[in-house]
Amino acid sequence: MKLIIQIPCWDEEDQLPTTLGDLPRHVPGIDAVEWLVIDDGSTDRTVEVAREHGVDHIVRLTNNKGLAAAFQAGLDASLKLGADIVVNTDADNQYNAADIPKLIAPILAGEADMVVGARPIENIEHFSPVKKRLQRIGSAVVRRASQTNIEDTTSGFRAYNREAALQVQVVSKFTYTLESIIQAGKMTVAIDHVPIATNPKTRESRLFPSMWAYVRRNSVSIFRIYALYEPLRVFTAAAAVLGIGALVLWGRFFSSYFGGHGGGHVQSLILGAVLFIAAVQLAALGVVGDILAGNRVINQRILERVRRMELKLGIEPSHYEPGARPSGHQATTGADAGPTPAGPEDEPTAEREAVKL
DSSP states (O other): OEEEEEEEESSOTTTHHHHHHHSOSOOTTOSEEEEEEEEESOSSSHHHHHHHTTOSEEEEESSOOOHHHHHHHHHHHHHHTTOSEEEEOOTTOOBOGGGHHHHHHHHHTTSOSEEEEEOOGGGOTTSOHHHHHHHHHHHHHHHHHHTOOOSOTTOOOEEEEHHHHHHOOOOOSSOSHHHHHHHHHHTTOOEEEEEOOBOOOOSOOSSOSSHHHHHHHHHHHHHHHHHHHOHHHHHHHHHHHHHHHHHHHHHHHHHHHHTTOGGGGHHHHHHHHHHHHHHHHHHHHHHHHHHHHHHHHHHHHHHHHHHHHHHHHTOOOTTEEEOSSOOSSOOOSGGGSSOOOSSGGGSOHHHHHHHHO
């Protein structure tokens, strides 16, 4: 049983030593614990510091792609490196690494495929009252969309078993936390949560330069993800609101018309017609979106099977570099990306046929 702890990083040379110093090398029920750092286009010594502190694997993205892309790259690499369980944590040491055994316990017991660490939001001192309230509202919306009971949906401290990691495919460019929970709730992934502790704040968040940026980005993300996975419900609800508005305006016009004063309320008739047309268009978009959502599910299942084929064929992780010591996996960054054999004699026939298949 192999556990890989992955840490997405972007210019974290100062904080990374503290974060790595708290990570365990031995966890009950696990035979091997390895560390993976995803360098999201850092311009400082993040990679060098990671190697100096014993990181086993490094995924090195050429430039900054964002947290969601770094998370997905780490998840793909962990699978190809043979992980049975993947734990994701943050580079700013926000989460208490001592809770990792608690985090993976439901997976080891066979009770869950994905486990989210629930922070004590009300007790976190550097969270303002507004942010705490927004956390509660956002989590409630995500719980409704995912049909789960996860208390802290924005927590990045979470564990995946191999099956859950194979099925997760984040398409958001901003954050993976909300979408992965909604996605897991829609698939055959059993999801659970456990209470965890947090460490004191070490630096300001790089995802949100201000509170209003946090509100704006999370609100847009929740709406986009909800519309992506529940398009029929979202657009039908919007169509119903406009349709009711059209009926109200038409009622006002006909009431005046039959009362002998219809000439002064023609604008209600016109505006009601505009709202009704918009409602019909939104309803049509909902139907189209629902059809596309079905295609998206099919594409996710195809991607899952492609991943299983890659693992079976032993495809090396992308953008990979060995860490502090040789890992048995070749580098796939820079000039080493996508090496090809010199000739047919350098590639076994059976392997060629498997790739063709």
